[in-house]
Amino acid sequence: MSYIHVQGLNKRFIVRRKREKGSLLREKQVIPALRDVSFDIEEGELVGYIGPNGAGKSTTVKILSGILTPDSGEAAVGGRVPWKDRKEYVKHIGVVFGQRMQLWWDVPVQDSYDLLRDIYRIPEDAYRQRLNELTEALDLGPLLRTPLRLLSLGQRMRAELCGSLLHRPRLLFLDEPTIGLDAVSKLALRDFLRWENRENRTTILLTTHDMEDIAALCPRVMVLGHGQKLYDGGLSALLSRFDRTRTVTVRYDGEPDLSVLPAGLGISREGELVRLSYEPETLPTPDLLGLLQKAGAIREMTVQPQNIDRLIADMYREMDL
Amino acid sequence: MDTIRLYLRSMAMLMKSQLQYPASFLMQTLAQLVMEGGELMAVILLIDRFDRLNQWMPGDLYFCFGLMSVSFYLTECFGRGITGNFPSMVRTGQLDTLLLRPRGVLTQVLCSAVDPRRIACIAVGTVSLVMGSRMAPVLWTPVKALLLAESVFCAFWLILGLFLIEAVLCIHSVRSVEVANALTYGGRSACQYPIDTYPRPLRVLFTVVAPFALVMHVPASHILGKPLFQWPLWTAFLAPLSGIALFGVMYLVFRRAMRFYRSAGS
Amino acid sequence: MRAYLSVFRLRRRLETQYRGAALGGIICQVFFGLILIALYRALYAGKPQALPFPHVATYVWLQQAFFRMLLASDADLMDKIRTGGIACDLCRPVNLYGFYYARILAQKLMGSLLRGVPMLVFAALLPEGWGIAPPASLPALLLSLAALALGLGCVSALENITMAFTMRTLDFRGMQAMLNLLMMVLSGNILPLTLFPDSWQPVITALPYAQLLDAPIRLYTGEYALSRAGGILLIQAAWTAALILLGLAMWHKNQRRMIIQGG
Numbered sequence: 001m002s003y004i005h006v007q008g009l010n011k012r013f014i015v016r017r018k019r020e021k022g023s024l025l026r027e028k029q030v031i032p033a034l035r036d037v038s039f040d041i042e043e044g045e046l047v048g049y050i051g052p053n054g055a056g057k058s059t060t061v062k063i064l065s066g067i068l069t070p071d072s073g074e075a076a077v078g079g080r081v082p083w084k085d086r087k088e089y090v091k092h093i094g095v096v097f098g099q100r101m102q103l104w105w106d107v108p109v110q111d112s113y114d115l116l117r118d119i120y121r122i123p124e125d126a127y128r129q130r131l132n133e134l135t136e137a138l139d140l141g142p143l144l145r146t147p148l149r150l151l152s153l154g155q156r157m158r159a160e161l162c163g164s165l166l167h168r169p170r171l172l173f174l175d176e177p178t179i180g181l182d183a184v185s186k187l188a189l190r191d192f193l194r195w196e197n198r199e200n201r202t203t204i205l206l207t208t209h210d211m212e213d214i215a216a217l218c219p220r221v222m223v224l225g226h227g228q229k230l231y232d233g234g235l236s237a238l239l240s241r242f243d244r245t246r247t248v249t250v251r252y253d254g255e256p257d258l259s260v261l262p263a264g265l266g267i268s269r270e271g272e273l274v275r276l277s278y279e280p281e282t283l284p285t286p287d288l289l290g291l292l293q294k295a296g297a298i299r300e301m302t303v304q305p306q307n308i309d310r311l312i313a314d315m316y317r318e319m320d321l
Numbered sequence: 322m323d324t325i326r327l328y329l330r331s332m333a334m335l336m337k338s339q340l341q342y343p344a345s346f347l348m349q350t351l352a353q354l355v356m357e358g359g360e361l362m363a364v365i366l367l368i369d370r371f372d373r374l375n376q377w378m379p380g381d382l383y384f385c386f387g388l389m390s391v392s393f394y395l396t397e398c399f400g401r402g403i404t405g406n407f408p409s410m411v412r413t414g415q416l417d418t419l420l421l422r423p424r425g426v427l428t429q430v431l432c433s434a435v436d437p438r439r440i441a442c443i444a445v446g447t448v449s450l451v452m453g454s455r456m457a458p459v460l461w462t463p464v465k466a467l468l469l470a471e472s473v474f475c476a477f478w479l480i481l482g483l484f485l486i487e488a489v490l491c492i493h494s495v496r497s498v499e500v501a502n503a504l505t506y507g508g509r510s511a512c513q514y515p516i517d518t519y520p521r522p523l524r525v526l527f528t529v530v531a532p533f534a535l536v537m538h539v540p541a542s543h544i545l546g547k548p549l550f551q552w553p554l555w556t557a558f559l560a561p562l563s564g565i566a567l568f569g570v571m572y573l574v575f576r577r578a579m580r581f582y583r584s585a586g587s
Numbered sequence: 588m589r590a591y592l593s594v595f596r597l598r599r600r601l602e603t604q605y606r607g608a609a610l611g612g613i614i615c616q617v618f619f620g621l622i623l624i625a626l627y628r629a630l631y632a633g634k635p636q637a638l639p640f641p642h643v644a645t646y647v648w649l650q651q652a653f654f655r656m657l658l659a660s661d662a663d664l665m666d667k668i669r670t671g672g673i674a675c676d677l678c679r680p681v682n683l684y685g686f687y688y689a690r691i692l693a694q695k696l697m698g699s700l701l702r703g704v705p706m707l708v709f710a711a712l713l714p715e716g717w718g719i720a721p722p723a724s725l726p727a728l729l730l731s732l733a734a735l736a737l738g739l740g741c742v743s744a745l746e747n748i749t750m751a752f753t754m755r756t757l758d759f760r761g762m763q764a765m766l767n768l769l770m771m772v773l774s775g776n777i778l779p780l781t782l783f784p785d786s787w788q789p790v791i792t793a794l795p796y797a798q799l800l801d802a803p804i805r806l807y808t809g810e811y812a813l814s815r816a817g818g819i820l821l822i823q824a825a826w827t828a829a830l831i832l833l834g835l836a837m838w839h840k841n842q843r844r845m846i847i848q849g850g
Contacts, residue, residue, distance in 0.1 A: 014585070067420045069584040083583065087423045095421050102418050106338035115334055118327050119422050119429075147341070348761030356768045363778040370782055371630040497611025503618040511622040518629040523622065 001076070003043035003203060004064070004171070009034050009073035011059055011227075033059040034070070035227040043078075043170070044201040046193070048218035048235070050208065052316050056227040057207045061173050064205070065095050077171055091120065094169035096160055098176030103148050109159050110144040113166060120167040127166065134162045137195055139188070154185030161189070165196065171203045172196070178210050190216050211308040223319075230319055239308070242315045247277045247304045248288070256296030277306075324428055331432035332399075339437060346438065354441035357390060361449055364513070377515055381545050384453030388469075388537050389513045390446025392476035398439035400481045402430040404505075407488045408498065416582070426579055427572065457545055464554075465544045472540040472561050479536050479564030483508065485571040492578040504531045512537060517549065532567060535560035591689040598693035602701050613702050617709060620651040624717055627782075638781055641720040642808045646779045648710040648719040649804045652703035656695045656739065656799060657770050684838045687750065688831075691743045723809025730816045731806035737823040738799040744830035745795055751837035775801045781810065795826045 011034040034056045041047055051057050062068040064075060066082040066089050075082055080089050103112040117127045135141050138158045143151060151159060157177060165172065174193070178186045194217065196202050206218060214221055214235060221238060223231035231238055250256075251272050258267060258274065262283075265276040278288055285303075292298060339346055364386050368379045377385075397404050407430060410416045419429040459465065487501035508531050516524055516534035528534040534549075542549040543557040552560075602609070624644050631640050710719040722728035753762050771777050773796035780791055780801045791797055802819050805811040811819060 062417070065421055067417050067583060086420065087425070090421050091423045093421070097418075100414065100418060102421075104334065104338060106341050107334055111334055111337070115330060118330055119424055121323070121423075147338075345761065349764070352761040352764035352768075355765050359768050359772050359777065362772070366778055366783055367630065369784055370636070371634050373633055374630055375633060497614075499611035499615050502611075502615045507615070507618050507622060510619065511626075514626055514629075519622075519625045523625060 001079075002040040003045075004039075004041040004075075004077050004205075006040070006064070006075045007038050007073060009037040009060070009063065009075060010071045011056075011063065011068065012071055032227050034063075037073070037224070037227070037229050039222060039229060039232060041203060041205070043203055044197070045220065046197050046204045046206070046218050048206050048208065048214035048221040049224065050211075050214060050221060050312070051224035051230075055224045057224055058175065059227075060224070061095075061175060061205070061207060065093055065173055066090055091167065092169055093171045093173065094164035094167070095173045096157075096164050096175065096177055098157070098174075098179040101148070101156070101160060103156075103159060103163050105149050106147055108145050108147055109140070109151075112148065112159075113144075113163060116163055116166055122167055126168075130166055130168060131162075134165060138162050138192055154181050154188070157181060157185070157189065158192070161192065165202075168200070169202065171205070174204065174206045174208075176208055176210075177206070178208065178213055186210075186212075193217060211312055215308060223315075225316065225319055238315070239305075239311055242311050242318065243306055244279050244281060245277050245306050246280060247275065247306065248292075249302045249304070250274045250276075250292060250298055251300040252296040253299045254296060258295055260294045261291055324425075327424070327428070328432050332435050335435045336437055339435075350438045350441045353438045354445065357394070357442040357445040360390070360513075361386065361445055364449075374514060374518060376547060378457070380453045380456030380458065381547070382453070382514065383449045384457060384459070384545060385515055385538070385541055386513045387446045387448070387450030387453055388472065388476075388541055389509060389533075390449060391443055392473050392537065393480055393509050394439040394442035394446060395473065396477050396480040396484075398436050398443065400431065400477070400484065401434035401436040402432065403427075403481060403488055404484045405436065406430075406434045407484075408491045411491045411494075420583070427575060454544075459544055459546075468540040468544055468557055471558065472537055475536045475561035475564035476533075477564075478568040479532065480505065480508075482564070482568035482571040483531055485568075485575050489571075489574055489578040492582045508533050515542070515549070532560075532563040536564040537561075591685065594686070594689045595693045595697070598690075598697045602697045609702055613706055616651045616654055616702070617706055620647050620706075620710070621717075623647050628716070636782075638810070640716060642810060643779060643781070644717060645720045645808050646775070646781060646804050648707065649807065650774075650776050650779070650800055652706045652710070653699045653735075653800055654776065655698040655702060656742065657774055657776055658767055684747065684835050688743055688747055688834075691746050692739065695739060695743065720808065722807050724813070726813055727806055727809055730813065730820075731803040734798075734803040734806050734816075734820060734823060735800075737820060737827060738803055741795055741823055741827040741830060742799040744827055744834055747834040748830060748837060751834060751841055770796055773797065774799055775804075781805070793822065795830060798823045798826055 010032075013031045013033050015029045015031055037056070037060065049057055049060070059068065063070050064077065064082055066086045069083040077089075078092060080092070082089055103109065104115070113131060116122075117124075122130075135144065138161060140158060140162055143155055143159060148156060148159065161177070177193075178189055181189065190213065193204060193206075197204055204217075206213065208214060219234060221231070221233070221235050222229060223238070252274065256274065261267065261276070265278055267274065267276045269275070292301075364382060368382060373379070374382060410419075410430070410433075416426070419426050419433075422429060453459075454461070483501075483505045486504065487498050490498045490501060508527060511519065511523065512527055512533035516527055516538045519527070524534070539549055539552065539560040540557045543554060548554075548557075624647050627643050627647070628640070631643070707719060712718065722731065749763075749766050753766075773780075773791060773794055775781075775797070780788075780797060783791055792801060802811070802823060806816060806819065
């Protein structure tokens, strides 16, 4: 059996809301958060988990981390059922929420780690060794003696990651780990995750809205919408399904005669640059090139695939999410 | 044993973090001192006007006030995770973080906060206790000292148990959680004075439901040499245990509520 | 003027939204009232006082019913002060003092009407010696209402000063706690002012804290004779005027300081 095995998971939430304004009666409303979700993940995989807000991503993570009990279905991680024997189970997982800190705010980071050592009952030498390893990989050395509140957002996220990996979890859940981070911090974080995944064969399930994260890290992605799994496979295969348009940017020598170009290309100008988009399916690339050359002498030109966020938005729309 | 060590280490760390802002800490401690001093002042003024309360003389009344004050604020100090922070932990989802760690939820909640400012209130309570026992006067014997210690210890668990009611209501997302204050803060206000002050319904409430009377007044009345209801001495040792029993019951209820939390979502 | 009225409307909507939470508060407050009356009854049984007991019970209920007028419980505003968000308000084109005055007044009035009225109805249904007694006379009732209105104006001015003051102190929570305590004790909430030592009475009843609830309650029960009502209302009006002037001056100074500091 695979490392994570999820079969037919269902979860509904019951929300009570007022029937109408001013009414004292409340109505029960059942919101299905997960509908018959199944998947398998092998040990050492790095999987992206995406979907629009409210799709059921965090519900899945909460069930797999033992915080929630599903209504029906089965799940096992390394042979253990997450919602049975919580205390034993959580020793083997780590969770990082991008917007919720687990370290203590006013004390030096090192003190927080020492307390986590006591909470997880990590033997002293194992703790030392792991802490050194993580400190080096995350470049935390100078920060250990600093109170958390004085760290920048990027430093804080690195500190959080270290905290959640001290007990050497076999499985790591990451929920929006790069939210609000600057470019340098994002890159550093991604490098670290790749390292941890490779060196320690830690299985990682990454939930995010940042498609760059997914593209950079995850060979495999699962798409969730309305509580159902809609896609499971490689990111490029997923994108090629929706990625029909290309954007072309051309720089001409002198003023081009754009009137020779057909309508519907969404032409825009930005100083010397002419930008347009086309679908290779309907207008083959050589034909477009001919037309562009007719318009003037091309000095420089680039062809780009569509912006990945735009693509995902299109995809969600097409999947009716 | 391991749990106690974890608790002590957490406390040490939290104290350290509170002392990061010494000026603010001092100021707030002072405010607590004035606050509890004001409560004591009210008792002094009442005694000034009325001289006594039934058979209870001024010394007895200060003693009872002090006993309640010390017990209540010891709980507020060391049980802060439950008495103060729990509702916001549920609201903000911080409780989820605790479920991700291999320790009992209640243990972690208790480890998550301490309120050393209450030391000021405890000091006022101690002053009142000493003043009362001087005035009464209490002739201290080892047995009486033991009774006092047991009473404070059991009251700690009783009050913690009563605050758990609010925690449970919170988990079930009941909107009017303040109702629970009637038992906790109401119990503190009412049982600063001996239980026989009150009419039967209140007496029953604070004996059977929230047994402040059993935990504090029965032993206190023996220490003061005026046994309530003429109960024999051994009852003074037995009665406070009801506080621990109440905590035990509430602990079980809390565990059930956590099961509900995990199946109902947040 | 429209801006001030909308402050009241907003507050009313807020209060009615939290009806569920208010119910818990009401039950709790009623319970506290019953405990206090039981205690004072037992004390009275031992040593009766000149003041008839129904007056004490009435005092307790009116204090409990209008409890929300006492404390600064506008958490939103407090947050603003703590986080410095109040600096944004300082840039708004309204008279800030008036704006906050209206806000505080609205919060005190709306908050306590919603909770106070049901509590008073309940208290009126209790047997004599436990419940609230009817007013001494119709003029006494009307005068006490007028005194309550003036008292409210006075306490809102006081709270505004507190705010202006706490904005400058380093630790605002400690300061707030102490000022709240002063309010609770000197307004007669913890212990009716009528039960304070007789020799203290001239001083404590003259303080602004006594104007909010103590003065109206004593007019209501008839402890203050009608002939004295004019003098009482005058004291209240004088305090209100003085505190508003002081508050205005403090806000003005704060505002200037803020602008100089540039933020």
